Amino acid sequence: MHPLAMLSPTLILNTLNKRQSEMTKLDIHQIPVMRDNYVYLLHEADADLTAALDPAVHEPVLEALKQKGWTLTHILNTHHHNDHVGGNLALKEATGCTIVGAKIDNYRIPGIDIEVSDGEIFALGGAIANVMEVPGHTKGHIVYWFDASDALFCGDTMFAMGCGRLSEGTAEELWASLTKLMALPDETRIYCAHEYTQANGAFALSVEPGNEALVNRMKEVNAKRAKGISTVPSLLGEERSTNPFLRPNSSEIQQTIGLSTQDNLSIFTEIRKRKDDFNAVNRQYFK
Ligand code: ZN
Ligand code: FE
Numbered sequence: 001m002h003p004l005a006m007l008s009p010t011l012i013l014n015t016l017n018k019r020q021s022e023m024t025k026l027d028i029h030q031i032p033v034m035r036d037n038y039v040y041l042l043h044e045a046d047a048d049l050t051a052a053l054d055p056a057v058h059e060p061v062l063e064a065l066k067q068k069g070w071t072l073t074h075i076l077n078t079h080h081h082n083d084h085v086g087g088n089l090a091l092k093e094a095t096g097c098t099i100v101g102a103k104i105d106n107y108r109i110p111g112i113d114i115e116v117s118d119g120e121i122f123a124l125g126g127a128i129a130n131v132m133e134v135p136g137h138t139k140g141h142i143v144y145w146f147d148a149s150d151a152l153f154c155g156d157t158m159f160a161m162g163c164g165r166l167s168e169g170t171a172e173e174l175w176a177s178l179t180k181l182m183a184l185p186d187e188t189r190i191y192c193a194h195e196y197t198q199a200n201g202a203f204a205l206s207v208e209p210g211n212e213a214l215v216n217r218m219k220e221v222n223a224k225r226a227k228g229i230s231t232v233p234s235l236l237g238e239e240r241s242t243n244p245f246l247r248p249n250s251s252e253i254q255q256t257i258g259l260s261t262q263d264n265l266s267i268f269t270e271i272r273k274r275k276d277d278f279n280a281v282n283r284q285y286f287k
Contacts, residue, residue: 024126026149028191030230031064033057036195037083038232040153041070042146047125049073052097053144053153054193055087062094074124077101078155079141080108081167084193102133105140116142129153134181136174137164145184152188152236154181159192160234161217162200163245165276171269178268182246186237197221197231203278204244207256207271214242244271 027043033056040053041064051074055061065072072095077085079102088099088110101109103117116122118133122144129144134157141164143154156164157174158181166174201218208214217238221231240246247253248267254260257270 024128024148026124026127026146026151028149028151029064029068030191030232031060032195032230033060034083038191038193038195038230039087040191041065041068042076042124042127043068043070044125044127049125051076051100051124052087052091053191054078054084054155055091056083056085058087058090058094061087061091071095072097075099075111076122076129076144076153077109077112078143078153078157078193079138080105081138081156084155085110102140102142104133105138108140118142132180134177136166136169136171136177138168141169141177143181145188150185150187150189151191151233152181152184153191155193157181157192158190158239158243158245159194159200160190160197160221160231160239161204161214161243162196162275163243163272166272171272172265174272175265175268178245182236182240184236186235186240188236189233190236190239191233195230195232197234198225199279199282200243202282203275204242206278207244207274208247208250208252210252211242211250213238217242 024046029041031039033039037056039055039061042051050070050072052061053076074097075088092111098113099111100114100122101112103115106112106115116131120131122129122131127146129146132143134141134143137156141157145152157177198221201221204214224231248264259267259270
């Protein structure tokens with residue numbers, strides 16, 4: 001009997017995918033667009049496939065494709081907001097690409113062809129994405145985790161030193177979603193959709209000024225931004241030590257907000273609320 005015959009079908013699939021994903025790493029290209037959005041090109045060289053992740057607009061994407069000599073075959077969307085799907089239809093018309101998005105959001109992802117759900121995989125050739133549903137910023141938000149590339153495309157769910165605002169979901173949902181993402185390895189690169197790092201860091205410092213890792217990170221971030229350099233992606237390990245939304249256990253944060261409790265959700269909820277107030281006061285950072 002073939003050794004694989006003894007395994008369950010899911011296990012066989014996982015084994016095969018694992019082998020495949022160990023071979024294929026993505027070539028990732030970041031395109032800054034509009035005020036602070038990042039679109040990504042994901043290139044799988046063996047199969048010559050290229051996906052655009054959350055194309056807010058189409059022209060800069062077509063330009064980057066031309067520069068790279070890549071042909072667009074797919075669009076991957078994390079959620080339905082216009083600064084993530086705005087380029088979908090024009091890119092589809094120009095290239096005939098296939099659009100992938102959340103099944104539960106199929107009615108509001110323009111041009112969707114392939115509908116994916118929590119726990120499913122999407123294969124860009126040999127590059128395998130694990131799809132996770134992460135409600136909170138929106139009800140239908142999903143992320144794509146390419147584990148062999150140590151790459152997480154998390155849209156507006158987690159940012160460098162921040163997290164998405166609650167435009168549709170609840171704090172409870174977003175906390176559960178962030179908890180899911182925190183289970184990934186420290187070396188996971190966080191490819192979020194916006195350059196909000198400096199504003200997020202200013203808030204982080206306001207609730208945890210004594211965090212040395214945070215103070216040092218902000219120095220680096222400020223130096224990079226002064227030169228117009230991107231601060232994305234970061235590493236999940238860095239986020240764990242500096243992102244206030246992932247740190248309800250910090251006694252300094254608990255002290256600042258006057259909540260000393262073991263209940264992570266109430267601390268997270270209070271921090272999320274304070275960030276909204278902070279944004280309202282610091283209008284230039286409003287998002
Ligand atoms: Zn959004
Ligand atoms: Fe966005």
